[in-house]
Amino acid sequence: MEFLYYFGEVFTPVSMLLLVGGTVGGLILGATPGLSPTMAVALLIPFTFHLKPVHGLILLGAAYTSTVAGGAVSAILLKIPGAPANIATTLDGHEMAKRGQGAKALQLAFLSSLVGGVFGVLLLIFLTPLLAQWALAFGPSHLFWLAILGVTVIGSLDSGSVVKGLLSGCIGMWLATIGYDDMQGVQRFIFHDALGGGVNIIAALIGLFAIPQVLTMFAKGRHDDSIEAIKVQTHPIGEAIREVFKRSKALIIGTLSGSFIGLIPGVGGQIAGLVAYDQTKKFSSEKEKFGTGHSEGVIAAEAANNAMVGPSLVPLLTLSIPGSPTAAVLLGGLLIHGIFPGSDLFDNHPDVAWPFINSMLIGQILMCAFGIYVASFAAKIAQVPQSIMAAAVLGLAVFGSFSVQQSMGDVYVMMALGTMMYFLERYGFSAAPLVLGLILGPIAESNYIQGSLIAGATDGQFAYFFGGALNLLLIGVVVLSIGYSVFVEMRSRRALA
Amino acid sequence: MNRTQHMVPSGIVAAVALWVCWISYTQQPADAFLFPRLISTAFLLLALWTFGKAVLGLSKAGAGLSMQMMSNLAPGLLVAGIYVFWAAKTLGFYAATSLAFFALLSAYDPAPNNSARTWIRRLLITIGYIAVMYGLFALVLKVYTPRGIII
Amino acid sequence: MRNLLAGLAITLVGLTGNAFAADYPERPIMLMVSYGAGGATDFQARIVTMTAGNEDALGMPIAIINKPGAGGRVGWNWFAKDADSDGYTLGAYNIPHFIAQSIKGGVQYNKDSFEPIANWGADPAVFIVGKDSPFNSMADVVAYAKANPGKLTYSGAGLFVGHHIAALQIEKAADVKMQYIPTKGGGAAAMKSVIAGDVLGGINNLSDAYRAREAGNVKILGVADLNRNEEFLPDVPTMMEQGLDVDNSSVNFRGIMVPKGTPPEIIDKLATTVPEMFKNKRVAGKMNAGGSPMHIMTREQVQKLWKEREETLNDLLQGL
Numbered sequence: 001m002e003f004l005y006y007f008g009e010v011f012t013p014v015s016m017l018l019l020v021g022g023t024v025g026g027l028i029l030g031a032t033p034g035l036s037p038t039m040a041v042a043l044l045i046p047f048t049f050h051l052k053p054v055h056g057l058i059l060l061g062a063a064y065t066s067t068v069a070g071g072a073v074s075a076i077l078l079k080i081p082g083a084p085a086n087i088a089t090t091l092d093g094h095e096m097a098k099r100g101q102g103a104k105a106l107q108l109a110f111l112s113s114l115v116g117g118v119f120g121v122l123l124l125i126f127l128t129p130l131l132a133q134w135a136l137a138f139g140p141s142h143l144f145w146l147a148i149l150g151v152t153v154i155g156s157l158d159s160g161s162v163v164k165g166l167l168s169g170c171i172g173m174w175l176a177t178i179g180y181d182d183m184q185g186v187q188r189f190i191f192h193d194a195l196g197g198g199v200n201i202i203a204a205l206i207g208l209f210a211i212p213q214v215l216t217m218f219a220k221g222r223h224d225d226s227i228e229a230i231k232v233q234t235h236p237i238g239e240a241i242r243e244v245f246k247r248s249k250a251l252i253i254g255t256l257s258g259s260f261i262g263l264i265p266g267v268g269g270q271i272a273g274l275v276a277y278d279q280t281k282k283f284s285s286e287k288e289k290f291g292t293g294h295s296e297g298v299i300a301a302e303a304a305n306n307a308m309v310g311p312s313l314v315p316l317l318t319l320s321i322p323g324s325p326t327a328a329v330l331l332g333g334l335l336i337h338g339i340f341p342g343s344d345l346f347d348n349h350p351d352v353a354w355p356f357i358n359s360m361l362i363g364q365i366l367m368c369a370f371g372i373y374v375a376s377f378a379a380k381i382a383q384v385p386q387s388i389m390a391a392a393v394l395g396l397a398v399f400g401s402f403s404v405q406q407s408m409g410d411v412y413v414m415m416a417l418g419t420m421m422y423f424l425e426r427y428g429f430s431a432a433p434l435v436l437g438l439i440l441g442p443i444a445e446s447n448y449i450q451g452s453l454i455a456g457a458t459d460g461q462f463a464y465f466f467g468g469a470l471n472l473l474l475i476g477v478v479v480l481s482i483g484y485s486v487f488v489e490m491r492s493r494r495a496l497a
Numbered sequence: 498m499n500r501t502q503h504m505v506p507s508g509i510v511a512a513v514a515l516w517v518c519w520i521s522y523t524q525q526p527a528d529a530f531l532f533p534r535l536i537s538t539a540f541l542l543l544a545l546w547t548f549g550k551a552v553l554g555l556s557k558a559g560a561g562l563s564m565q566m567m568s569n570l571a572p573g574l575l576v577a578g579i580y581v582f583w584a585a586k587t588l589g590f591y592a593a594t595s596l597a598f599f600a601l602l603s604a605y606d607p608a609p610n611n612s613a614r615t616w617i618r619r620l621l622i623t624i625g626y627i628a629v630m631y632g633l634f635a636l637v638l639k640v641y642t643p644r645g646i647i648i
Numbered sequence: 649m650r651n652l653l654a655g656l657a658i659t660l661v662g663l664t665g666n667a668f669a670a671d672y673p674e675r676p677i678m679l680m681v682s683y684g685a686g687g688a689t690d691f692q693a694r695i696v697t698m699t700a701g702n703e704d705a706l707g708m709p710i711a712i713i714n715k716p717g718a719g720g721r722v723g724w725n726w727f728a729k730d731a732d733s734d735g736y737t738l739g740a741y742n743i744p745h746f747i748a749q750s751i752k753g754g755v756q757y758n759k760d761s762f763e764p765i766a767n768w769g770a771d772p773a774v775f776i777v778g779k780d781s782p783f784n785s786m787a788d789v790v791a792y793a794k795a796n797p798g799k800l801t802y803s804g805a806g807l808f809v810g811h812h813i814a815a816l817q818i819e820k821a822a823d824v825k826m827q828y829i830p831t832k833g834g835g836a837a838a839m840k841s842v843i844a845g846d847v848l849g850g851i852n853n854l855s856d857a858y859r860a861r862e863a864g865n866v867k868i869l870g871v872a873d874l875n876r877n878e879e880f881l882p883d884v885p886t887m888m889e890q891g892l893d894v895d896n897s898s899v900n901f902r903g904i905m906v907p908k909g910t911p912p913e914i915i916d917k918l919a920t921t922v923p924e925m926f927k928n929k930r931v932a933g934k935m936n937a938g939g940s941p942m943h944i945m946t947r948e949q950v951q952k953l954w955k956e957r958e959e960t961l962n963d964l965l966q967g968l
Contacts, residue, residue: 177532183832185721219562315840330686335939342859386605399634399640399642427502
């Protein structure tokens with residue numbers, strides 16, 4: 001209960017000011033396309049040079065929690081996921097916004113982010129030593145199987161055809177191999193100069209999701225959209241709270257899968273939302289509603305991606321290993337002040353460590369309150385005429401993809417991929433599995449190669465990839481997941497016939 | 498109608514898959530192409546399967562495109578293409594974005610073109626949009642956008 | 649007449665050139681780092697440039713732009729090919745990384761594509777093992793590798809980077825065959841694999857290894873440098889002390905450079921100001937706090953260093 005003792009530091013005026021500033025700023029940065037949480041936190045590092053260590057960390061912690069949640073705003077309203085974590089949110093969230101339920105979707109997103117986020121931080125507070133062991137347990141072979149498990153999620157994402165879903169996934173994996181191969185430094189598939197740096201994941205996300213939107217609006221032509229103008233429904237917050245608790249199964253599955261997958265260094269943060277979405281869908285009694293604007297989809301995805309925040313810091317705080325790019329930036333923020341994460345942090349600097357963790361707890365509440373406050377205004381975006389919306393989103397996509405790493409090549413790739421995706425979508429291909437392939441491809445590849453190198457030097461490929469309890473467990477889950485998808489597919493075919 | 502339409506995209510995807518496969522199996526060093534070989538094989542099989550289905554007329558997913566949609570899409574796609582692939586770098590980000598925004602708004606805004614008020618409104622919206630973008634990216638985030646001929 | 653015009657033009661160019669250099673810098677400068685945000689190079693670059701806006705330094709802030717990918721190749725390719733040579737685009741270099749990569753081939757730069765400005769740090773590679781490892785010295789490692797050729801797995805941050813060079817030198821010096829495992833995701837991923845026991849040992853940065861040892865997770869068996877590191881690891885012997893002929897070729901030197909073609913006046917101005925900027929007390933304090941060894945070198949010293957490295961690396965990488 002040591003952490004309670006340090007709550008005082010969070011409630012000093014300076015800390016509160018930074019906490020509120022970091023949260024509000026983080027939400028805005030998170031809602032800006034192209035600014036992933038990692039970028040947002042990196043942008044704030046220079047400010048912490050001038051602050052006391054504890055204050056600097058409070059600012060960074062608040063910004064980290066709220067940028068992840070802020071990504072939901074652009075995911076729901078514009079269908080532009082701010083980071084891979086928000087991909088699953090677009091699937092149902094944007095459908096809801098299109099029906100005028102943007103306010104509801106945002107409220108649900110922030111409320112479930114709050115629940116997930118608080119749970120994640122509590123895990124960080126109470127179970128850190130245990131979780132550290134779990135995070136370390138994943139070696140190359142396990143991460144490889146985990147990536148394969150991620151691929152099986154595709155069946156749930158694609159409502160059209162499973163084969164086209166898998167094909168989209170393959171296209172994504174191939175796109176991920178473009179550029180320099182990280183292990184050997186060999187150039188692969190670079191057929192245009194803009195691809196020299198490979199396909200940047202954030203730029204690709206913007207292109208694949210935003211550009212088809214823009215082109216769809218263009219394709220409707222010069223028509224009067226007042227005829228089909230949607231009425232933006234106001235949504236009382238009390239109802240949103242009731243809804244979240246009514247959907248408690250989605251909330252629980254989202255929170256649990258988010259926090260445990262979020263722990264795994266290097267992989268977790270990217271796929272937590274998608275895996276949670278997939279699990280919730282599989283356990284739901286209303287499977288067919290997913291993807292059409294079902295509130296459970298939003299709840300599961302957002303609970304998961306915020307639940308991941310706390311556990312993703314476990315490897316950093318206990319072992320000094322940054323488990324995610326954002327954690328790496330936070331590590332920089334700690335080092336500047338001469339604080340080494342690891343046992344040193346909690347033994348010698350409890351006055352920094354605990355206020356930092358506590359501030360993430362308070363930050364969740366602030367984030368939720370502020371998010372809900374803006375939700376009703378933000379939802380009005382759905383009423384903006386389509387002609388303005390299309391042009392505005394195009395501009396945002398260009399600026400957003402450029403600002404990821406100030407590269408014109410990324411903008412070209414963004415536009416080219418987006419245009420391609422528009423035409424493919426008209427014929428039953430979809431963006432979500434493609435992006436999943438793009439994310440999982442490199443994870444699967446590097447871990448496969450590392451694993452096979454280690455295996456070659458030790459006990460052989462088969463023993464390495466198929467031996468051990470954790471490997472077998474993961475393979476079992478993969479088989480179950482595929483089997484279940486096939487079973488559902490067969491049953492629905494029989495029902496149709 | 499739909500059968501021919503489905504054949505085009507799945508044909509292109511299959512051709513890309515074939516190209517990827519060919520590169521993966523012929524390029525050196527083989528070590529670096531181990532994983533691409535695995536993927537491209539799956540890619541090619543799935544693409545051929547999809548193409549086969551399209552040829553047999555069994556593809557049903559997706560709504561396809563109509564001539565009307567294509568002609569609606571053409572001006573927007575053209576402006577967007579010029580904007581992204583040429584104007585943004587040559588003219589400068591903010592100038593190109595203003596022009597593209599204004600052009601797209603004029604092309605797709607249903608308000609009558611013969612009224613002066615429409616044009617003033619469009620101009621004002623463009624200025625407002627650029628002001629917000631400048632404020633966000635140049636002032637708050639300090640993104641260094643490429644400088645072109647104008648700005 | 650033509651001569652007169654030409655003369656005039658030259659004078660004009662000369663004048664504007666000088667005026668340009670005198671006013672330089674008149675807007676913020678950008679520093680390209682070819683590794684991701686949060687990595688050691690990025691982190692140190694942010695610290696050493698934090699005082700750039702001071703009047704006694706450049707008087708204009710330096711903004712860090714990350715262009716990560718393929719062990720730095722993406723960023724350096726961009727820097728050699730597309731970066732403006734107007735003095736407003738600086739780049740961070742890592743030696744021996746970019747020289748080793750240019751020797752290996754497949755990139756669009758070599759030593760002569762860039763003009764060094766100044767060096768800020770030197771981070772030697774060290775050999776680490778997990779805290780429960782039976783290995784307590786490099787001799788133990790070599791003995792195991794001799795008994796089990798090709799079975800000793802050890803991690804490092806990729807191929808043709810400092811860690812890989814150290815690995816090659818150790819294997820050559822001890823005349824053993826071990827299995828080097830390059831990781832994707834830099835030193836942090838390589839460190840994780842050692843702590844988690846995925847591999848038997850690893851090469852890592854001195855600064856990161858020092859922190860991991862402070863946290864009680866690893867043992868450090870040797871430093872691949874000419875001398876011990878008195879500041880952070882006075883108790884860890886060098887490879888040479890342990891009978892392995894490994895020099896400082898793998899030491900990761902970090903500093904600032906500009907693309908070839910940058911006006912000489914600007915290079916001169918940067919070459920005099922930047923080393924002074926690195927000497928700032930606050931910079932030194934933050935670097936020291938983060939466990940990052942500083943090593944300030946001037947432009948001439950760096951030019952000599954680059955040349956020497958290219959020769960040693962040419963020999964080492966021959967036939968790979």
